[in-house]
Amino acid sequence: MGVTATQEQAAGTAARTEAEADWEELVTAALLGTERRTPPVRRTGGSPSAALLDAAAVQTVRRRAGLRPAAAAAPLEAAGEDPRPAPPAEAVRRLSLLLTDRPGSGNGRRGSAPDLLELLPQWLSLANSLGYRAPSPLLPALLDAARGRSDLRAEVLAFTGVRGLWLARLNPDWKYALRATPGSGASLPAPEDAAQVTRLWEEGLFAERVALLSAGRRHDPAAARELLASTWTSERAEDRLMFLDSLRTGLSAADEPFLEQALTDRSRNVRATAAELLSALPGSALAGRMAERAAACVRLESTAAGARLLVEPPRECDAGMERDGVVRNRPAGRGERAWWLGQLVEAAPLSQWSGHFGGRSPQEIVALEVADEWRHELHAAWCRAAVRQSDAHWSRALLAEPGAPVADGPGAASLSERARLLGILPAAERAEWVAAFLPVHGLSEAFQLLGTCASPWAPGLGSAVVDALNIARDAGSYPWSFSGVLGLAERCLDPAEAGRLAPLAAIPDEAEDAAPGAGGYWAEAFQRLLGTLNLRATMRTELLAGRERDRAGTAAASGTAGSADTASPAEAPGAATAE
Amino acid sequence: MAGPTVGDMNQQGVRWTADQVLALAPDASSRKAGSKLGTAGPWSDAGSTGAGTVWGLCRGSGSKPYQTVVDLADTAGPAYKCSCPSRKFPCKHALGLLLLWSGADPAVAGGEPPGWAEEWLAGRRARAQQKHEGEGSGAARPKTADPAAAAKRAARRAERxxxxxxxxxxxxxxxxxxxxxxxxxxxxxxxxxxxxxxxxxxxxxxxxxxxxxxxxxxxxxxxxxxxxxxxxxxxxxxxxxxxxxxxxxxxxxxxxxxxGLPPAGKGPAVRDDWLVLARYDTAEGHLVTRRTWVHGARSEQTALLLSFGAAGRAPALALPVGLSLDAELSAHPGGGGLRADLGEQFAAPGPGEHRPAGVGPAEALDRYGRALREDPWLESWPVTLRAAVPARAGEGWQLADPEQGTALPLAPAAQGKEGLWRLIALSGGAPVTVFGECGHRGFTPLAAWEPAVGEVVSLC
Structure with a gap:
């Protein structure tokens, strides 16, 4: 109907208007019926209804044949140029294949086929690190995919770049892309542009301001803090909390005066966050006060049997403690004094304990006997302190030997504590520790710890997982008891391990004591793992192929300005850097 | 995007893209199931020949793997054979195998067809040969042996x-x-x-x-x-x-x-390089109708190929959008000569460098108007718009010609579809060439490419 409606405006001749009037009369007569209204048709013979239909047929075809174009609407603002190159054709093909595997259409059991959607994050992250831009026709599918999965958003928005943002502005379904996300940082002013930065800080929306502050902290922490301080007292409490949180980036001793001031804030949450940030600065006055309080609670006692730790938790939570962020009211199920002790030890610098306990190393301190059942509280608080202060020495001490039993013994008591402590260690050490943990404790225990390891897994860790899976199969259980680990392995196992897996993918003879059919299911699971690894390797080759072609091209044009058009990932705007 | 389509040729003729393979799927669930089988994992003893035969054994839930073989060399479109019990056609195994092949996976590279595949291929070739000879000899088919009876039947139908x-x-x-x-x-x-x-x-x-x-x-x-x-x-x-x-x-x-009468006779066969511009399916009841638009490089003709699929079967014709086909087409009488039948194909579809020339909005509507003289029941007419820019007009979208200040509103059914967003994304606010159906309800975009000979992006 759109064309029909505009044709009248386009051709406003008198004859046309008359014809339109004739048509409208025909419609009126047709609506009312020829019994009630004689149609405006000059013709004799035949019934009035047939005459009306004859005339209407002529008019219909005439109207259609005489259509005129509409007036052009205001053009869209053109999308910005994306200087990054498009990925190689084979890689684009792969991406469109990955994108056809939409969520919600699955039907339970996965069989031996890889889960394509799970491979999308890896594809995107590699494409981003290589500095490719998204092929335009795939932008809608990419934006749709990230709409339902917020974990994909950062990579998708970096990949889709300026044109993705341009497109998202046109469709309300993709509104999420416009909210401050790392990818949309393109609209932030340059950190050096002080006037623009101040203006956006003073006039921007909350999300823009958070993005601005975070970007500023990465670039010049002191300047960003000054920016925040300039309007601090006039901000709303919940905004203050969010802004304070962005100070975690680039936190240093220079932030202490500002944070000390925030300790007296009206909002309790702001106070608590300020205290937490200060305690992460071992040289801060607050850390010193906490050290003093904590040291008063734990002391070393030398007896004939050896040294042990005596714990005397605080008897009260005084105003000074509260000001320094200690929460007075205990949660249900905790002893009041234990609750306070935990907070003091957690916020006290770990570096002080060695001196306090006669020059003992963290390992030796953790190994000390603790009197009166206080060991659990004390070690748990040290775990939290090690994480907060990113102290790798203490982390190692608290993790203890990977082969040691989990539940009792010194150091970290729970798997989640261990997972957090592992997070502080360098990636290689983490992988090594988990690889040593696996054969002793098995896959189920190790699942959470595996999640902390960097992808792809180091060779030692990879083979430990494959061995453990093999053992689990031989033990006769079903593979879905290990679906979490299998899923992780599909994403994280190095494709180079594929060779080791091939024999496992064959269907074994059924063992007598095995669960019925388990062998087939295991073969299927290993096939899926193998297929996924091969697919990941192919994906990588396809994406890197363009790289090599570019390089060859650049080498061919050696000496000239040829290297200028191969954008390196670091230069490419919006390219995500690996975490 | 300037996809290096021409460089995609390899020694085995032209590989299909994953998109083209997935277009063979009879429905969405087959498409998904096929995608999952498009990796080397479940396949063994697979291979392919340069002539366009792909085969492999696919491990399913049973103990015996399924034997899957696809013949792409056939001039009447791909033929499939799989030992699985699925009633979908092609089944997910055939789709998965083709996807594996389209991804240039080493698992299906080269090799000699095994006995079971060779047997089927040989049978097909023999039948094709027979049929060809039958047609070639020009002998009247036994069915039409009695022209008087046929005429009587036709007269009775006309009466009804x-x-x-x-x-x-x-x-x-x-x-x-x-x-x-x-x-x-x-x-x-x-x-x-x-x-x-x-x-x-x-x-x-x-x-x-x-x-x-x-x-x-x-x-x-x-x-x-x-x-x-x-x-x-x-x-x-x-x-x-x-x-x-x-x-x-x-x-x-x-x-x-x-x-609704079948065509009485066909026009002369026109051999040309036919660029496949668009392909889409519509369903009425249990019948799926597939429309394929092609455009001849030398004849400059646009033609519509129809193919039908009933009850869970995909229409047999699955020409890959964006590729060019050296084949003969013969037009049906009437209807402005738009509809045609695909005759002999002389080669597998390959990259095509020609694109139909575009016109402006006024000329596009004129063409529809002129076509109505031949067939007043036409809903729309295929046209290519040059230098079209998507623009928002009120609630809906239009394709504007900024130079002339004129535009074609999009048909209501085309508004808000994923294809529209692909078109907008491709354009980025700059002019693109758009092929579609121009009619009294507005313009329905079906394919677009960047000026000159950009890759054909399907919008349907």
């Missing part, structure tokens, strides 16, 4: 259709006497019954037209105008049939085709 057309005329007359306002209350039932009578009268074209009449009163504001238009066109067709003897032959052929 005439009776149906008269009955339709009567129904339309009744409706117009009582007024269209009453049609809103009458609802669907009345039209369904009339449509059934048209089916009895062996006039499927009239039947589907009548069925559509029933849906108009519920189609939103402005329905009386649309209902009068559709009634008038149904009347025009009925009258056309009843007076076909006095019509010029071309127009009489158009009427016969619109009523």
């Amino acid at each position: 259709i005439s009776a149906g057309a008269s009955e339709l005329e009567q129904r339309l007359g009744d409706l117009l006497r009582g007024g269209l306002a009453s049609a809103e209350q009458a609802g669907y039932g009345l039209w369904e019954e009339t449509a059934a009578r048209m089916v009895d009268a062996q006039a499927p074209g009239l039947a589907s037209r009548v069925r559509e009449l029933g849906a108009v009163p519920a189609s939103g504001p402005g329905w009386p105008v649309r209902l009068l238009e559709e009634c008038a066109l149904a009347h025009l067709l009925g009258q056309g049939w009843l007076r076909r003897a006095s019509l010029p032959p071309e127009l009489a052929a158009t009427v016969a085709a619109r009523v």
Whole structure:
């Protein structure tokens, strides 16, 4: 109907208007019926209804044949140029294949086929690190995919770049892309542009301001803090909390005066966050006060049997403690004094304990006997302190030997504590520790710890997982008891391990004591793992192929300005850097 | 995006893209299941020949793997054979195997077809040869041995259709006497019954037209105008049939085709490089109709190929969008010569460097108007718009020609579709060339490419 409606405006001749009037009369007569209204048709013979239909047929075809174009609407603002190159054709093909595997259409059991959607994050992250831009026709599918999965958003928005943002502005379904996300940082002013930065800080929306502050902290922490301080007292409490949180980036001793001031804030949450940030600065006055309080609670006692730790938790939570962020009211199920002790030890610098306990190393301190059942509280608080202060020495001490039993013994008591402590260690050490943990404790225990390891897994860790899976199969259980680990392995196992897996993918003879059919299911699971690894390797080759072609091209044009058009990932705007 | 399509050729002829393979899938669930099998994991003893035969063993839930073989070399489109019990056609195994092959996976590179695949291929080739020879000898087929009986059957059918057309005329007359306002209350039932009578009268074209009449009163504001238009066109067709003897032959052929008669004879075969511009499916009841638009490099003709699939089968014709096909096409009589049948194909589809020339919005509408002279029942006409820029006009979108200040609004059915967003994304606010159907409801974009010879991006 759109064309029909505009044709009248386009051709406003008198004859046309008359014809339109004739048509409208025909419609009126047709609506009312020829019994009630004689149609405006000059013709004799035949019934009035047939005459009306004859005339209407002529008019219909005439109207259609005489259509005129509409007036052009205001053009869209053109999308910005994306200087990054498009990925190689084979890689684009792969991406469109990955994108056809939409969520919600699955039907339970996965069989031996890889889960394509799970491979999308890896594809995107590699494409981003290589500095490719998204092929335009795939932008809608990419934006749709990230709409339902917020974990994909950062990579998708970096990949889709300026044109993705341009497109998202046109469709309300993709509104999420416009909210401050790392990818949309393109609209932030340059950190050096002080006037623009101040203006956006003073006039921007909350999300823009958070993005601005975070970007500023990465670039010049002191300047960003000054920016925040300039309007601090006039901000709303919940905004203050969010802004304070962005100070975690680039936190240093220079932030202490500002944070000390925030300790007296009206909002309790702001106070608590300020205290937490200060305690992460071992040289801060607050850390010193906490050290003093904590040291008063734990002391070393030398007896004939050896040294042990005596714990005397605080008897009260005084105003000074509260000001320094200690929460007075205990949660249900905790002893009041234990609750306070935990907070003091957690916020006290770990570096002080060695001196306090006669020059003992963290390992030796953790190994000390603790009197009166206080060991659990004390070690748990040290775990939290090690994480907060990113102290790798203490982390190692608290993790203890990977082969040691989990539940009792010194150091970290729970798997989640261990997972957090592992997070502080360098990636290689983490992988090594988990690889040593696996054969002793098995896959189920190790699942959470595996999640902390960097992808792809180091060779030692990879083979430990494959061995453990093999053992689990031989033990006769079903593979879905290990679906979490299998899923992780599909994403994280190095494709180079594929060779080791091939024999496992064959269907074994059924063992007598095995669960019925388990062998087939295991073969299927290993096939899926193998297929996924091969697919990941192919994906990588396809994406890197363009790289090599570019390089060859650049080498061919050696000496000239040829290297200028191969954008390196670091230069490419919006390219995500690996975490 | 300037995809290096030409460089994708390899020593094995042209590999299909994953997209093209997935277009063979009969439905969405097969597409998904096929995608999952498109990795080396479940496949063994797989391979392919340069002639376009792909085979492999796929491990399923049973103990014996399925034997899957696909022959892409056939001029009548791909042929499949799989030992799985699926009634989908092609099954997910055939799709997965083709995806593996389209991804240039080393698991399907080279090799000699195993016995079971060779057997099937040989059987097919023998049958094809037989058929070819049969056609070549020009011998009259036994079915048409009795021309007198055939003529008698045709006359009887024509009589039935005439009776149906008269009955339709009567129904339309009744409706117009009582007024269209009453049609809103009458609802669907009345039209369904009339449509059934048209089916009895062996006039499927009239039947589907009548069925559509029933849906108009519920189609939103402005329905009386649309209902009068559709009634008038149904009347025009009925009258056309009843007076076909006095019509010029071309127009009489158009009427016969619109009523639903099979074409009487075909036009001469035209050999050309036919670029596949668009392909989309529509479903009516259990019948899936696949429309494929092609454009000849030398003839500059645009033609429509129709293919049908019933009850869970994909229409057999799955030409890959964006590739060019060296083949013969013969046009059906009537209907402006748009519809054609695919004759012999001389090579597998390959990259094509030609693109249809584009026109502006006014010329596009003129072409539709001129086509209505040949076939007044045309809903739209295929046109290529040059330098079109998507723009927002009120609630909807249009394709504007900024230089002339004119535009074609998009058809209501095309608004908000994923294809529209692909078009907008491709354009980025800059002019692109768009192929689509231009009609009285507006423009339906089906394919687009960046100026000159950009890769053809399917919008449907």
